[in-house]
Amino acid sequence: MLKKQEYAAVGETVYTGETSSGLGVTVVQKPGYRKSMAFLAVNYGSSHREFKLGGRLCRTPAGTAHFVEHRLFEVEGGDNALTTLSERGANANAFTSPDMTAYHFECTDFFYENLALLLNFVSTPYFTQEDVERERAIIAREILSAEDDPEDAVYYGLLRCLFETPALRENVAGSVESIGEITAQTLMDAHRAFYVPGNMALVVAGDRDPARILDMAEELMPGSPAPAPVKLAGPPEGPLPVTVxxxxxxxxxxxxxxxxxxxxxxxxxxxxxxxxxxxxxxxxxxxxxxxxxxxxxxxxxxxxxxxxxxxxxxxxxxxxxxxxxxxxxxxxxxxxxxxxxxxxxxxxxxxxxxxxxxxxxxxxxxxxxxxxxxxxxxxxxxxxxxxxxxxxxxxxxxxxxxxxxxxxxxxxxxxxxxxxxxxxx
Amino acid sequence: MPAPEGDRREPEVKRHQRRRRIHPFFTFCRCISPKDVLQYIKCDHMAGGKRGEALDTVYEEEIMRGVRLTAVRADRFKTGCLSLTLLAPHTKKTAAMNAALPYVLRRGTARFPDMESLAGELDALYGARIEPAIRKKGEVAALGFCADFPDGAYLPGRTDVLSGVVSLMGELLLAPATRGGRLRGDYVLSERRNLIDDINAEINDKRAYASLKLVEAMFRGENYALGKLGTAADAGKISAMTLTRYYRELIACAPVEVFYCGPEEPERVARAVREALAAMPRTGAHARPVTERGQGNERAGEKRLRETMDVTQGRLVMGFRLSEDAMGRGPAALGVFNALFGGSPTSRLFLKVREEQALCYYVSSRLDMHKGALFVSAGIDFDGFDRVHGQVVRELASLAAGECLPWELEGAKRGVTGAILAALDDPVGLEGMYLDRAILGLAARPEELAALCELVTAEDVAAVAAGARLTHTYFLTAEEKDA
Known part of the structure; x- marks a missing residue:
């Protein structure tokens, strides 16, 4: 059951709750709109480089979270979820930030079909070593392309001045060298650790049925609530910059x-x-x-x-x-x-x-x-x-x-x- | 943000976005912009909403001589969006002045003579934004202001923000800060310098820079060759005297488009706009500027240009002219063709060139319906020119030969239709579509255009592809290293 809450000050009605597996579900009612957006977020980003998986310590190369995001659209059997969503007229995309990875689409038609696909492909990893090799070339080009961008350069320049922790200094996508160390197993470990319902949230905005959305999330992302993944942070940052x-x-x-x-x-x-x-x-x-x-x-x-x-x-x-x-x-x-x-x-x-x-x-x-x-x-x-x-x-x-x-x-x-x-x- | 593409430069990066590494097909979503498919619709028989859904009330009227208001009433929005746009020819003589003028006017009015007092007034209007805007639509410059502001319903005392914004926008246009009867010389000089800086900074974004260079070469001798901001040399000639003279000419003669979208009654908006523009000297002819299509030299073969710079990735841009026959297929066919060829994640270029063959990081096509031109832009390895160039040409030839598969056509249609319908829920997207519609004098509204896309056939797509002639290629690559 989702809880309905009215926010009179801003004129919004929001339904919130959780599936039995711990997936957070939020539906923001937007009456009168034709378009809807579904946004499936994972509490995992480029700065979460070290974590524990079943008692094992995993140290992952810079750019792992972003690499997972790139590969996850690939569905077993050679299909690509992005292509399917686009064929249905949805505008789909994904992003990785230091502390979040998210997959989302916006559409006017086939909303529930698209939602089913979103919940499915994000929770079903399909990583082969061959695909990883191919994607490595694409991501390397993406990294190089950003290196020509002066705004990126000035921004990462500041991060490297300020922060000591490697995970906070580095580019979200990693470097050409760091992504060279990523294997299908690295991606699998990251997915198993973080892509669990209790570490994720589904948010929908639009004129849609909250109960139906919760039912779908319940059915398509089953499981029992698991403890939150253990992310290992480095020592806390001091107040002063590393270099001025x-x-x-x-x-x-x-x-x-x-x-x-x-x-x-x-x-x-x-x-x-x-x-x-x-x-x-x-x-x-x-x-x-x-x-x-x-x-x-x-x-x-x-x-x-x-x-x-x-x-x-x-x-x-x-x-x-x-x-x-x-x-x-x-x-x-x-x-x-x-x-x-x-x-x-x-x-x-x-x-x-x-x-x-x-x-x-x-x-x-x-x-x-x-x-x-x-x-x-x-x-x-x-x-x-x-x-x-x-x-x-x-x-x-x-x-x-x-x-x-x-x-x-x-x-x-x-x-x-x-x-x-x-x-x- | 009011009309992102209207800003002279990209607006400040949205919060939370700077460190996001956005998945690369993001660029495709932008390329499939409904703005691309709206133009040249000549069909006025479509009526009513898609699948019986209620449409927003659209009010369209010439509210003063040469001033047309389009007001879309939609009470689902908490934000009002208002734009005021003057249409002027985009020529060598005017381009830099078109780009400078909104920025000079935005510096101050008679009542709020500097940016600090203007910003104070906008704060009082609950952080309403009124931004200067310059857009290039074919060979037409669309210059003016775009505003967005919170609707009064959720503000303390149900404040009437709309009236304040409309009246301030009127002041910006008609009662600028002056000295000795001219636009203030210090403001003109300062914005002239900013404009030159902006023109010089075009090199910062290598992808956009490559496109600019291609357009410059491909349309040499036509006004379209000029960048949106004009040239640094022409900007350098702007003075308070020349700009004031040009300004007076524009407010007397230029056709004006006012667009509003939000929860207010259109009649109220019309009243407020009439009052705000009452002092406008509408003495001129208000002739609507037009774009010369042109075909260039049809016998000349493909021209290849190459430039070197300190870059880590090559940027390839290919430019095609579209024949009259291709353009005659109408905006729906052109939009669907572009989505199928390179404008969407289900396109040939994305699936074959990027995904299947992994030849580039990004590759996409863009179609300018004002001018009748098609552009392909790709980020490639330095030694990848021949492979990517060859593959792009082959994909286009394949479409021209009628080899478009049913699922490709369906996907492209749904993509374009979906983008248009989603834009109906986005005031800024709507503003852009209605402005294009106004510039081209079209009858169909966006929702009608979406319905037209569903009628596009494989034969239409083949005809558009067959009418695309590659005339220029530009390649930005790394400097040769000394042995």
Whole structure:
């Protein structure tokens, strides 16, 4: 039985529950929509490289989670689930992040047939050594292709400045060398450890029947609840970066940079949402488009519309970052840190902060129209132990003092590192 | 995000997405965009919804001289989406100004003279976004603003955000910040510099860069050859005086398309837009700009271009002109053909070239119905040119010979239909489709086009394939290493 819950503040009706095997099931009712999305997420990503499987310690090469994702579409008998879904008019895809792998489709017709296929192919591995060899070539090309991307380069440059743990420094797809070590057995071990119902969540958004969805999940992903997989993390990260700067010349039109710092990493549940909202409000107050600093830098021609910020919270790590294209990366970084110190000492103007919150509320409401955002966040919420649909409530509680304290603690010179991609010559 | 493709540059990476390694066929989902199939529909006999489903109410009216409003009322959305687009010829003289103007106007208005005060007003409208937009549709530039904003129903005091957004958009267009009767010189200079930076940064994305270079060579002498942003040299000539003169000409003469999708009553939207644009001097002729199709030199063989750069992977782009006969098959046939050839995960290029033969990391086709051209783009090994080029040519010839299998045709039809119907639930997707429809003056609405796709035959597909003539190939590869 799924539990029905109405979220009057945001006008959403959500059914949640679990199958007897422990698979989390969430159905977000979207009356009047023709399209529906099904999103099957696994609490497993590129940073989960070491784990225990039946008492055995497994150490897997970088890129294993992504490799599993690539191969799983292959169904025994030579069929490919992606092809089948596409033939039925569905728009299907998958992604791997540091802490999640997800398979999803969006369609207007054949929804339940597509859902059955999704539940089936994700839970039925079919890995042959021959297929693994072929896929290795495709993934190697994908890795090389991304190496020409300056935004990827500047981003991974920052990760390598900040983090010590190998799993947090590396590309989600791994490297050409690391994927060379992956065998069909590696993929099988990862699948057996993580692709178990209790470690997964199914989220559906659309005008569909919740009871029927639960029945299908019950039937197609059977089993008895198993203990959660044991993921082995390295020693906790210290607050300071490993190195303070990295530079790389590339064929780019203008230099770009990304600076950032590690933030708290031990939060779970509603606290982690609150922290993330605080971080975003603090950063938007400091250098968002409405801030005096943004105006100063943009009007002065030092930055352009690519200038922005981000905050990421994943398994074992969280990180704030800011950057964009500029001829003066170090100068921009220093101005941001100076301004942060000023706000940390003098506080954020309460009226200004209130307006930032108002904008954040509007943005949270708008996000509810995106099925992918809703499904992703509902699944992430289940894995991290919070209710995504309560975000608006949590947002109300964040104060200007919280944001000031965030800037004081994390936007300090000694915590920051900077990654720069330079023009050649 | 308002109209992602409308942004001059890719918008900031969505949260949670930067570190996602997206499965490569993601790009195919983009290629099968319903926008690609909407154009040139000449059929107006289709009516009603698919399988009897209720359609959204669509209100279409010329609300002022040369200003047309399309309002789709759909109360399932919590977000309102509004765009205001001026249509202008995309020529060497105008391209850079078209690209700069929305950005200059977005810098400030008489009432909110700088970005900080504008951003403050948008905050007060619950984080509504109004972004400058420039799109290239064949040889037509679509420039203006795209906005999205939360619907008042879930906001404290049921705030009327729509009126605020419409009126601010009107101010951005008609009451810009000026000095001495001209657009502010400092804003013009600053956005001119940003535009030049953006043009110089086109090299950053190697895949897109390769396509730009191909188009430049393939359509030399035609306006279509020009990139969306124009050239750095032309951008460098923009001054407050020239841009102000151009701006005045546009607001007097350019046809304007206003699009709204969201839960509000269309009549209310129409009233608000009329009020916001009341000061617009609609004195010109409002002639609609058009795209010259052209066939290039039909006797010339395939031209091959090659460029070297410090890259780790080769990028191949192949350009085909489509014959009048192929174009005459209509948008549904063209869309289904493209899905079957290289625009979807069930396509020949994806299944044969990428999956079966593992010749490339990505390969896809894109069809521009405004211009009548087909492009194939692939990421390949440096020594893979001949194999991939040969295979692409063979697959096209096979389709032209009528060797399309029933399951391929069915899959392609379902793919295109599904994408169009799903876009009806996406205000931004709808905006793009209605804009294309408006630029081409078509009768059929998206849901009608979806129904037309189901009528496409194998013979249609063969005719389109037979009408595609390969004229140019561009290959970006690594610098030769010294021995």
């Amino acid at each position: 700067s990295a530079r790389r010349p590339m064929d780019v039109g203008a230099p770009l940079f990304l600076a950032g710092a590690k933030a708290k990493c031990d939060l779970t549940g509603p606290e982690s949402v609150r922290f993330e909202l605080t971080a975003n409000l603090a950063l938007s107050s400091l250098l968002g488009e409405a801030s005096p600093l943004y105006r100063e830098l943009y009007d002065g021609g030092t930055v352009n519309e690519t200038f922005g910020y981000d905050f990421e919270n994943t398994w074992g790590a969280s990180m704030l970052s800011f950057g964009g294209e500029t001829q003066k990366p170090e100068y921009v970084c220093m101005r941001v840190l100076e301004e942060a110190a000023k706000l940390a000492a003098g506080g954020i103007d309460p009226d200004f902060f209130q307006r930032r919150k108002r904008a954040a509320l509007g943005s949270a409401l708008r996000a509810l129209d995106s099925f992918e955002t809703v499904c992703y966040n509902a699944a992430a919420g289940r894995f991290a132990g919070y209710d995504y649909f309560d975000t608006v409530k949590v947002l109300e509680e964040v104060t200007a003092e919280d944001a000031r304290a965030f800037l004081a603690e994390y936007m300090a010179l000694e915590r920051c590192a900077i990654s720069i991609v330079d023009t050649k010559g």
